[in-house]
Amino acid sequence: MSYKYAYNTRDIKFILKEWLPTEQVLAYDRYKDYYSLDDFDTIIDQVRKISEEVIAPTADDGDTIGAQWRDGQVYIPESFHKAVRFLHDNGWATSNLDMEAEGTLPLVLLNFLYEIMAAANPALFAYHGTGSGVVSVINHYASDELKKKFLPKLLDGTWGGTMCLTEPTAGSDVGDMLSKAFPTDEPGIYKLKGQKIFITCGDRDDMENIIHLYLARVEGAKPGTKGLSLFITPKYWVNEDGSLTSNDVQCIGIEHKLGLKGSATAALVVGENNNCRGYLIGNPPDEEGVGEGMMQMFNMMNEARLDTGRLSTAVAANAYWAAKDYGKERIQGRLMTNPKAGRTTINKHEDVKRMYMLNKATTEACRALLGKCYFYEDMREFDPDPERRKWAQGKMDMLTPLCKAYPSDEAWILTAESLQSYGGYGYCEDYPAANSTRDCKIWSIWEGTNFIQSMDLLGRKWLQGKGKLFAGVLGEIDEYLAKYKGNFPGMEQELENLEKALAAYREIQMTIGGFMGAGKIGLMPIYARRILTATAQLYCGYLLMDQAVIAKQQTEELAPDHYDYNFYLGKVLSARYYLNNVVPNVWHILEIIKMADTSILEAPIEIFDF
């Protein structure tokens, strides 16, 4: 009774049709005979309509009925069954990853369609989205035989998929997992034994079978992450004739969560009766006991990280638009700047507009960041030039930790601002804001906590390719500044802030480098979270400024009563707001880092008893 779908797709169309060089993607062999930019509006509108009419009506069931577990089986709301089926049957889900099929949707578009759909019920997204990662891993790494066995039914949504990493004693610390795999007489088939927790859609009653990608250590392989291998481990074993028999995969319960209650977070026990089999993907551990599992899983994990950023952006943006709609109706108070005009709808109040603007600018920033990666994804997969594919992979490597952590950190703040804008009603579950705050909190944790993302950024991505890849990302901002400085009237202060932030960011890198050189290694993890945020703010500031070039020109060309005028004006104002109110944080954090405060490092843990 409370969820409200209020999504607007104009910014997505802008990104795809006006900002990104999407034509380049559409020229790839995979797409060139099927799509032109002119088709995008229709497709997006159709998915917007499906999201409102098919998906959004299931959201309240997800939150109030939720996923339920009884006697070893998870039951998801009836309404979810129908909606998931609809999405698979109508080509809005995994079928687009079919490498044999023709006319599949470009990834850059598909990813944005997922955003539009996810906003309508983020818990439902798990049921039609998690299969994608499984398909992707099988596409990239499995033998033809395994592809033939598992892909068709994953692609048409007869079967679901999961990824199984976390164990009760091994979460962030995945290399310490206890799951074991034992070779059998059949080549490539192993017996598995272990326990997994926090498995999204780990069980469900709407699919004939569930294909788990299960991470385990082959007996005798190296300790740590290096020794892990990945196994296709179906809930039901698929016999030669296609019939299914139990594979000793038990769901022993689901978590009772703060939000996303429609999505089952399952605990699985495999091989309890010594009867669980899995297919090894790729090669067995080599002579040194090194397996291919983590590398393969990271393919899926990196996609899951983008998914996480997308879910965060979608939920925050929808919460904002729902709040904004409420603000049009709710009359309360007088304007500080014009009290004599009498009572007014709250959407005109200065501080309410501030809450909306923070939401608008930040979600647009996140969407721009993700859009870049979606574009690179198509390039990495389908560009004919292997050098360009590699280049695109490099860009994705750099941006993935930002895509995962920044939107999921901000969602907590942004949804709270949306909630606040309702006044007391925001705290009531009959209005949609409270639900959104609850849903979004997991995203700063799963798929690698945001601290892990920040250490990935500082400890790995800054240095990858001798630092050239990350320097290339910063170099985009240099190029932008070289092109537009002194050449973007009305945006002088914003350009100045971008330039100052870029210089400060480079100084942050040097300062951290200096700490490392001086053996002050502990200062890196202490500041890592704030540096990741600053990185995203700098890069997103550039992206919004880049979008503003197009938008500003439109505001100058269109009449103010043109139906699109306020969209473009809004884009310009988003950039101005973000550059003047958010991006200055980059040099602020530099100042803080330079103080090199060691209070945390010096603190014995006993002080926290008080």
Next chain:
Amino acid sequence: MSYKYAYNTRDIKFILKEWLPTEQVLAYDRYKDYYSLDDFDTIIDQVRKISEEVIAPTADDGDTIGAQWRDGQVYIPESFHKAVRFLHDNGWATSNLDMEAEGTLPLVLLNFLYEIMAAANPALFAYHGTGSGVVSVINHYASDELKKKFLPKLLDGTWGGTMCLTEPTAGSDVGDMLSKAFPTDEPGIYKLKGQKIFITCGDRDDMENIIHLYLARVEGAKPGTKGLSLFITPKYWVNEDGSLTSNDVQCIGIEHKLGLKGSATAALVVGENNNCRGYLIGNPPDEEGVGEGMMQMFNMMNEARLDTGRLSTAVAANAYWAAKDYGKERIQGRLMTNPKAGRTTINKHEDVKRMYMLNKATTEACRALLGKCYFYEDMREFDPDPERRKWAQGKMDMLTPLCKAYPSDEAWILTAESLQSYGGYGYCEDYPAANSTRDCKIWSIWEGTNFIQSMDLLGRKWLQGKGKLFAGVLGEIDEYLAKYKGNFPGMEQELENLEKALAAYREIQMTIGGFMGAGKIGLMPIYARRILTATAQLYCGYLLMDQAVIAKQQTEELAPDHYDYNFYLGKVLSARYYLNNVVPNVWHILEIIKMADTSILEAPIEIFDF
């Protein structure tokens, strides 16, 4: 099954016995024959024990059973009845406000006892705490006759109390309320008609009667807040012989909330059958139609604002200590700074310590701020010198918006950090963190939203008494700096930051003054929220530094194996962390304000459709 009470009272004892000049309060006539500082530890320990053993076991009932409404009556969990009764019967509740009684607890102590109790179940606090505000208003403003009629049973907890402001169409905009009062033939008695919502403990089944302080407009009085009057409006009319009969006060429902589910948030309809009577407090509206209601209600409101800051601090601190206890047991990963030491409990991880330190320093900052006000409260009530009473009131006026808004803003961030420190378990309701995030969100909204607090600060408190009162608050920091600069070894950088922040703050005031002078009035509400935060950070930075003077000396005098050494060390580290990582925000916000970005003000509301 999930709530965990993990409160530590050492900082409270430090504030009361080592930092605040509490002896001054204990010398007042009201207390001097009854209490010495030596009694405080025993009392605090006793309340800590009661909180753990009597209150905390009710917390899960509050969240899982919650308050329920059936057929016009609110039912609260059975366990709440017993705990509330226990607190009243044992002198831990409203009885301490009995002006006729002897040996009541000093307010500065009582307020901290409430913190200790509130942390054990913040929803239950409403049932033994809301009566205090009603007692206080009656104490200050009601006739002796009304005092005699209502106080005894409010003081002994036979009756509960509420304050009734908000109406469906008048929340922040209280002056627009529609409730009406009509004189009757009996002097001082009015017929009331209206509807109120969001009334905390507006109905309950554990009390014989509920005394509502009901804000309404006497027919013909001025519009806006000036025309309002306040009425003692009991749920059951108290007849001359003490018997009770219906007073036409109906509870028509309660809200379904994100958190604080044990506390009933009621909608009331009064006078639906034209049969609700209330006693006017004080005088009827004067010839110009001006009533005394808002002034009287503000007495209660200001207390409720301190309560809100206290609840926020209590919940955040308890969530942090519960998280810290979990961190002692949970083994995961290796230290970045010492990976070879092998797997470790998570409480040693750098980023987990960062989360704890942010929580520790910020909750201590909030507690110090509130403690100042509790001290002033005793002074305002019981100091023999009327000039000093007035002076104390002035200090409270300045600090109240900070006490309400800063802890309630921070609680959302702090409880999220505590939740994050659990990893995935933090998102599961079987662990205590999720509940705390849900509980705390209302506090940035109720009792005047945090935007209202920030406008109160900038628009009213900065200017009150021609600006001298607020200048006096900043002057405390000048005095501190004059005393300790160059004279506090090891804290040089922290002192420098405090000085820089103070100068920046004064420049913020001038900058805003400049905007107002230039007619750029809209820039004030745009930056008000951030300025309030900066104000609290500056003042709290000073308070933590003031505490650090005492603590640092102790660390130098005590041996590191002394049982109290780590407490004092922790106080010093809190100050260092806060001054180096939080207080710099003051000059950061100055920089941002000086950019005078007008994007929000220029934005037509139509841009938020996209």
